[in-house]
Amino acid sequence: MKKIILSILSVVALSTSVTTNAQETEKQIVVENRTNDIKQQDKPYVILISADGFRNDYAKKYDAKNLLALSTSGITSEAMNPSFPSITFPNHYTLVTGLTPPHHGLVGNSMYNRETGERYSLGNKKAVSNPSWYGGVPIWNLAEENKMLSACYYWPGSEAPINNIYPTYSYAYSEKSPIDYRIQQVVDWLELPAEKRPHIITFYFPEVDHAGHSFGPDSKETEEAVHFVDESVKKLNDAVAKTGLNVNFVFVSDHGMTRIDDKNPLKLPIKIDDNKVKVVSNGNYVSLFVENEKDINAIYKQIKAVKTDKYDVYKATDVPAKYKFSKKEDYHNRIGDIILIAHAPNYFSNNTPPKGSHGFFVEETPEMKATFYAWGPSFKSGKEIKTFSNTEVYPMLAKLLGLQIQGKIDGTDQLANEILK
Structure with missing residues (x-):
């Protein structure tokens, strides 16, 4: 600070x-x-x-x-x-x-800084004007x-x-x-x-x-x-x-x-304890920041056990190279520990999704x-x-x-x- x-x-x-x-x-x-x-x-x-x-x-x-x-x-x-x-x-x-986004630091319209606990979003004027978010x-x-x-x-x-x-x-x-x-x-x-x-x-x-x-x-x-x-x-x-x-x-x-399939929004497949995991959603993908590193594997396995073809689940260390979005690329530590990447037209939302959107892998x-x-x-x-x-x-x-x-x-x-x- x-x-x-x-x-x-x-x-x-x-x-x-x-x-x-x-x-x-x-x-x-x-x-x-x-x-x-x-x-x-x-x-x-x-x-x-x-x-x-x-x-x-x-x-x-x-x-x-x-x-x-x-x-x-x-x-x-x-x-x-x-x-x-x-x-x-x-x-x-x-x-x-x-x-690329992991190299300059803006990995989404919504982000989380695990070192400070601060969040970034488009409507947050304080965050948008804070130079520490921008590389x-x-x-x-x-x-x-x-x-x-x-x-x-x-x-x-x-x-x-x-x-x-x-x-x-x-x-x-x-x-x-x-x-x-x-x-x-x-x-x-x-x-x-x-x-x-x-x-x-x-x-x-x-x-x-x-x-x-x-x-x-x-x-x-x-x-x-x-x-x-x-x-x-x-x-x-x-x-x-x-x-x-x-x-x-x-x-x-x-x-x-x-x-977008605005009738069937995607939800997180397991219940998340907010005290143990911080969730950041950008619609096309969701990042989970796990407070205790020892819990990452267990949470990952729980999510992975839910079979679906609507999204893929990765640990940040294992995101396929084609995305250029893995832990190795994450110069600013903002991607999270577990990432759920949706396949269009599916979209993560707790409300009604928009009729059109973006974010997907080109x-x-x-x-x-x-x-x-x-x-x-x-x-x-x-x-x-x-x-x-x-x-x-x-x-x-x-x-x-x-x-x-x-x-x-x-x-x-x-x-x-x-x-x-």
Whole structure:
């Protein structure tokens, strides 16, 4: 706990500016007294856009004509494979660190720290802004460390002072701002003087994921959400073009979506003593943190004795290598001792499950495949590429921005070499 307190106290003071837009209730967070180093001012600009839950086939399935046209002018991929588990926070953070979830520490939207007894969840603002949960060097940190300014209009991890660094410009997550205001904010950033202008901007859409969860991937609501994103990306692209800057766009999603058996939710097959075992569920998988190591085998055998083909049960030391999710991979000790991994369309829930969800292993459930498109002056034109891992996005962004990655990551330069000019 002492280390966390020190890191928060050492962060540079923040100032906030309130928008004049009457509909807008958020405050922009600005770290003052930062400027781009003179050698960074001629570097490229890139806007990293995520449409949460935008499955790899959605653009064609729902005729997202603007995205299809924009990507055809640059890079189109057949798909991008999410890391396991194919969940929102883990994969968004993989995209900006080049590390798999067990390596960067976000192994779920819900997590447990057995050393401190603390829990992490999306609605827990204190946890979300606590830097101790986040490993690696996100792309905005890499930029800021090299005196290149960054801006995050939402992205998992951007609300925490990771390695004592915030983006220069950011917003705490909210769904209150109208899209036109958010687009104008990006334009405003790009119209700042060169020494104050961010070179890497993140931008996030939640609508497709919300619709997929509530109504399923084949619903008219999901189609409408895809069209909203498609039209909004065109608005953003056109508005940015008017700045006269040569800006690159990278459009990604964190995962896909599949229909869930919402009538028959999975339950833990044995009764758990809360004093002996802490349970963390992410829907597609459940982790058990056993207080006494001597109890692990007995609990594992009890669960294993319940025969089912709806999920698999593993001790953390024995999770198959294909998942990259075993004790050996667990750099931050957050996976647990026993893991139950569901097979789609089955889903662990104590309540009624959503109609659609994700998290499943992409090689077993292809509906988990994510989207990747890119266009702009730094990208080759009219190039189609095969499916690749989402750990490749971070080193590509770093190379585009002319930033040197320090430390070991799981991504390579393969994507960068294939798509950058």
